[in-house]
Amino acid sequence: MAESTKEYSKITIRSLLIGALFAGFFAFVTAYLENRRSLYLSATQIAVLPYILLLAMVVLINPLIRAIRFLPRFSSTETLIIFIMGSVSAGISTFGLTSQVGPVIGSMFNRHWNNDQSGWHLNVTPFVNESFFISEPGIQNAAIVHREAKLAVDEARSIYDVALRDQNAEAAVTKATATLDKLNAEGADALALGGAKERLNAAHVVRAEAATEWAELSKEHDLSSAQTIIDTWKPKIESLQAETDSLRNALRQLEQRAFDKVDVFRRGLPDGKVAMPGFFFRPGDSWDSYVQRFNRLRHGRKALSHLEKADAIFNETVTAGMTMTAEQRQQLESLADQAMTALEPINIKTEIEAAKRSVDQRWQENNAELLKTQDELLEKQNARRLAVEREFDALDRDITTLKHRAKKLKGVLKGIESTQASIRQQLTTTGGIVTVITAITAWKSSLSDAENQLEKFRAPLGAIIAKFPGLDASMSRYLVGDIPWGDVLPPFLRWAGLIFLTYLVLMAFNLLIFRQWAHNERLIYPLAELPELLAVTNEENGQRLPDLFTNPLFWVGFAISGGVLGWNLICFLELVPGLAPLDLNNQWREIVQDSVLQPLSVKSKSTVFFTMIGLSFLIPAKISFSLWFFTILYMVQVLILCWLGYGQTENSFPMEWWYTLNFRGAEGAGGMMIFAAVVFYKARKYLFCFFSPSAVSDLEADEQKELRISSFCFIFGSVGLILMLWRGMGANLFWCIFGFIVILIITIGLVRAVTEGGVLGFQAWVSPFHLIRTLWGMDKAWTAPPLFAPLFIYYSVFFLDIKTFIAPAMANCIKIRDDLKMERFRFHIAIFSCIVVAAIVAITTHLLLTYNKGGDNMNGWFYTGFPKGMFEQVGVMVKTSPIDTTKTSWFFGGGAVAMMALLYFRQMFFWLPHPIGMIMLVNPIMNAYWFSILIGWLAKVLVTRYGNKDTYRIVRGLFVGLIVGELMIILAALIGSLVTGNNVPIDLNRN
Structure with missing residues (x-):
């Protein structure tokens, strides 16, 4: 066994704590803005906030x-471990996990979707374990029995x-025969006889079809004669129908x-209930209202303790069957007085009402x-329509000023309305306090009759005590709110098991293939190189900033992307009236309409995406060439197929992410299967080293240990x-086994696309269900x-809309760890803790x-479009x-053969395109990436052909500057969106 000779960079405790803190903060901000403002901060493999x-x-x-000079500066290792913890967990709060699993848990029993018309009770509920959703125990079994x-x-x-039908067909033949015989006997003309013969022949055809159908059915079910069925089965059918109706009613009750549970999830808690724990600073809160809530907890619990003592005394008296003594009555009255005093x-209802009047007055004025x-x-806009040209500028300035004033007033009103909502809640609560005090007073007065009617006075005291949680006098309400945790926690805990195992397998798999990819095949990992360029300094020489920031071309690139996108930002925010944003x-x-390229008019575009241009420069030219080349090849295929009459546009070849493939997706899927098989084979000694330790015996001891543990976790x-x-x-x-294998293959393809090709985002329009339908x-x-309906739901949650797929983020972080030689144990602690916290x-x-x-009222796609569509697709599949019907399997086979040919012949002919572009045919987002990749490839080819390593290092700063400039404008757009209340469409999300 080789001993470890590496000196590892120290991951400090402070960096772990700061990283976990920011992982949680980023998760909160991302989830909040996504659902309250429809702002997507993490929609690609580059998460904005960690950068x-x-x-x-x-x-x-x-x-x-x-x-x-108060604290030691953060080392490169500390800086990057904090970045890693924010980056690897960035997608969890959105596309990567929470925005999928949360809505799905609360959607299966949405009464507006799950009804008799949709038929989910027949085609969905019987095949899905209800314990993974907000539901009612036993509902799946009831649905199975009913189905x-x-x-x-x-x-x-x-x-x-x-x-x-068989008997009617036979009767029709008899009737047609009798009609023909009668016409023959009457000597009817030839026309009448011909018609009768045609009717008889048609009756014989129908009779033969009905007889065949009956014979097959009779043999299958061992039935008696058709006439016997007709004579005896009506009562049987009525009895079965009555039983079915009874079972349907039982299912309806469940x-x-x-x-009812899901209604609360979809509409929010009823009046008097609050989701936010009391210790949260809620929207609309002032410091006074926050303190008042704590005071209600403190004084309310004190009053409640007195009433609980009274209840205990009162109950003891009733239980013992005794008459209440004067001393006990006096003690109860004293406790009631103490409760009212508390x-x-x-x-303070009067003060709250005065505050409400003041706030209402402010609202009316604004x-x-x-x-x-x-x-x-x-008035100004109407005047503008009728004005002459020389008056335009002045009117435009006035209109802009008025628009800004109106927008500002709307923001003020929105803030006041939030305060009004908070005050209304306080009024409800303080009104409850008045009610409780009145009830305690009445209960105290009634104690004089308690000797003779003890039972009569138990319920009023219990009713008073039951009102205290609504007065904020409940520790559980103050700490965890009024969410029905008993409804939501059980399904979340079941999903937590799936989350843990899925993430464990993905992380272990990344660790196992890393040595093969990073050291044996020497992949670039551009999304790991980028943060290293931005953060790593020569600490021994006291370098203050990374070399990148002293490179003039970095600032040129920063100015290019920042200038173009900054112009668009100014336009979108309307800071200068009359400006139009640049269409990127x-x-x-419009260009190809009514031309020979007409088939490409629907989806094709040449998007300028600065971040993708910058990343494309960081990867080898053969990789970037492959990524744009196969997209162009797909367009050529579309043109040829349309010219040959198989379609009119790209829309003639439908493909979607549930289970339908077209030739593009099939070719990519077939290629991905072969490519992943080769990758798996090459890394086999690492994947199964738990069973064969000698396979990694040439590695250092700590790496052997990590690989064997990872192999155990993976298997x-x-x-x-x-x-x-x-x-x-x-x-x-x-x-389940088939689906897992396909998911693993897809994971290999997507992780490879990021680690080798720097692809920012993807939607894998290939899945186990595409293959089942196609093959x-x-x-x-x-x-x-x-048989696989539950697997469909699992796949949809974890692997459908995976723009922020966690597996590539894990791969990039492992590469950063390797480059900076971070200590292994604390690295894993960092990854685990940031995922759990996020x-x-x-x-x-x-x-x-x-x-x-x-x-x-949450995000429309995640809380309505996605879960409704998913369950509908389950129902459609089952039904x-x-x-x-389009023979797509031939393209699947063709893609597999083409991939095998590429992998084999590239060993001899290096000019053949790299296969990674073929894999990305399953990713429709490449339509938005390919042109920017082409630009980056052209620049890379020119620099490598006419320059040297120093030239590349200097020019690289230009392209990294493009990325950083775009990130800074995205931050400015986010701030502008929050300040103005209008979302600015500048982000990294592409479709």
């Missing part, structure tokens, strides 16, 4: 620490209908209870000013995940959708926001058993 923090630490915080009864009555009715300091401003604005999407529609984590999908969610074991169809007994904060934030205003 802004990285830049701030390098450019601002470290120089400040150096200047004040079986429904199928039984439908089958009986179908048999009866076939028997009836569904109703589940619907409540008196928080009986609203009147807004209406006046809007009238003036309308460059749609082809047994995979087994655990498959078992949980099978025994926990209820999917078929074979399809075999879902219409067979062994490919029936009910997941807890993000899930808690989603729940608080959801139960505060309701899921219907229709879709198959591929």
Whole structure:
């Protein structure tokens, strides 16, 4: 065994704590802005907030620490471990996890989606374990029993209908024969006889079809004669229908209870309940209202303790069957007085009402000013339409001023309305306090009659005590709010098991393939190189800033992207009236319309994406060439197919992310299968080194240990995940294994695309369900959708809309660790802690926001479009058993053969394109990336051909500057969006 000779960079405790703190903070901010402002801060593999923090630490915080000399400056290792913790956990609060799993848990029993028309009770509920959702225990079993009864009555009715058709067909032949015989006997003319013969022939055809159908059905079900069925089965069908109706009613009762729970999730808590814990500083809170809430807790609990003592005395008297003594009555009256005295300091309804009048007055004044401003604005706009040209500038300035004034007033009104909502809540609470004091007074007065009517006075005291949580006099309400945790925690804990196993497998897999990719194949990892360029300094020489910041071309690149996007920012914020933003999407529609390139008019575009241009320069030219080349090759295929008459535009070849492939996705999927198989084979000795330690015996001891532990986690984590999908969610074991293998293949392809190609984001429009439909169809007994419906839900949550897929982020962080030689154990502690902190904060934030205003008021895509679409697709699959009718499997096979040819012949012909571009055919977002990649490739080719290593290092600063400039403008756009209330469409999200 080789001994370890490396000296590892120290990961300090302070860096771990700061990293965990920012991971939680970023998770909260991302979740909040996504659902309250529809702002997406993490929609690619470059998470904006961690990069802004990285830049701030390098450019601002470290120089400040150096200047004040109070604390030791952050080392490169510390800076990057903080960045790693924010980066790897950035997607958890959005596309990567929480925005998928949270809405799904609360959507299966949405009464507006799950109804008789949608048929989910027949096509979804019977095949999905209800314990993974807000539901009612036993609802799946009830749905299964009802479905079986429904199928039984439908089958009986179908048999009866076939028997009836057989007898009717036979009667029709008899009738047609009799009609023909009668016409022959009467000597009818030839026309009449011909018509009768045609009718008889048609009756014989129908009779033959009906007889064949009946014979097959009779043989299948061992039935008696058709006439017997007709004579005896009506009561049987009626009995089965009655049983089915009874089972449906029982299912409806369970569904109703589940619907009621989900209603709270979708609409928010009812009046008198609060989602936000009392110790939170809530929207609309002032310092006074926050302190008053704490006082209500303190004084309310004190009053409650007195009443609970009274209740204990009173109950002891009743339990013992004794008459209340004068001493006991006096003690109860004293406790009632003490309770009212304790409540008196928080009986401030009059003050709250006065505050409400003041706030209402402010609202009326500002609203009147807004209406006046809007009238003036309308008047100026009307004048502008009728003005002459020389008056335009003055009117435009006035209009802009009025617009800004109106926007500012709307913001003021919004803030006042938030305060009004808080005051209304306080009024409700203080009104409750008055009610409770009045009730205590009445209860105390009634004690004089307690000797003779003890039972009569137990309920009023209990009712008074029950009101205290609504007065904020509840520790549970103050600490965790009024969310029905009993409804939401059980399904979240079940999903937590899947989350843990999934992330464990992904992290272990990344660790196992890292040595093969980074050391044996020497992949670039451009998204790991980028933060290193921005953060790493020569600490031994006392270097203050990374070399990048002293490179003039860095600032040129910064100025280019910052200038272009800054112009757009000014336009979107309307800081200067009359300016139009630059269109960086460059749609082809108008250019190719009515030309030979017409088929490309729908989706094709040449998007200028500065960050993608910068990343493309960091990767080898052969990689970037492959990425744009295969996109162009796809366009050529579209043109050829359309010219040959197989379609009119790209839309003639439908493809979506649920289970439908077209030729593009099939080629990419076939290629990905082969590519992943080769990757898996090359890394086999690392993947299974737990069983064969000698395979890694040439490595250092600590790396051997890490690899063997990772191999154990990968193998047994995979087994655990498959078992949980099978025994926990209820999917078929074979399809769980098949689905896991396909998911692993997709993971290999996507991680490779990031680590080798620097691809920013993706949606993998290939899945186990695409392959099932394309290769075999879902219409067979062994490919029936009910077998893998739970797997479909798991896949949709973790691997469908995966713009912030965590696996590539893990890979990049492992590369940074390797480059900076960070100590292994604390690195894993950092990764584990940031994921746990981000997941807890993000899930808690989603729940608080959801139960505060309701899921219907959360992000429209995540809380409506995605979960509704997912369950609808499960229902459609089960009901229709879709198959591929376009022979897409040939393209799948062609993609596999092409990938094998590329992998083999590239060993001899190096000019052949790299296969990574073919893999990315499954990623539709490449339509928005390819042109920027082409620009980066052209620059890289020119620099490598006409320059040397020093030239590349200097010019590289230009392209990194493009990335940093865009990030800074995105930060400015975020601030502008928050200040103005209008979302500025400048971010890294592309579609």
